[in-house]
Amino acid sequence: MAQKTQHVVTAHLIVAQTNTIExxxxxxxxxxxxxxxxxxxxxxxLGLVAVQKVDVPDEPGQTQDQPxxxxxx
Numbered sequence: 001m002a003q004k005t006q007h008v009v010t011a012h013l014i015v016a017q018t019n020t021i022e023x024x025x026x027x028x029x030x031x032x033x034x035x036x037x038x039x040x041x042x043x044x045x046l047g048l049v050a051v052q053k054v055d056v057p058d059e060p061g062q063t064q065d066q067p068x069x070x071x072x073x
Contacts, residue, residue, distance in 0.1 A: 001055040007031040007040050011048040 009029045015022050018034045025031065031040060031049065043049040 002058055003053045004056045006052045006054055007035070007044070007049045008052050009048065010050045014043065014048045016043060 007030065009025045009027050009031070012027055014025050016025060016031060016035050017039050018032065019036065020034070031043075040049065044051060
C-alpha cells in the first residue's frame with residue numbers, strides 16, 4: 001500500500017485560498033488538491049490544519065490480501 005498525505009482541518013472553521021477563490025472549510029474537512037502548498041504550510045503553522053498520512057491501495061479495487069490481477073491478453 002502507498003501512503004498519501006492529507007491536510008485535515010482541526011479548527012472550527014477556516015478560510016483557505018485555493019488556486020482560484022477563497023473557500024470556507026469546517027472541522028474535519030480534507031483540503032482539496034487545489035489549495036497551494038504555501039497555503040497548506042501557513043495553515044499547519046498556525047495550528048488550524050493537521051497533516052495526516054493515510055494508506056491507499058496501489059491499484060483501485062486491490063486489497064492487501066489479493067494478488068495483482070493478470071494483465072489483459
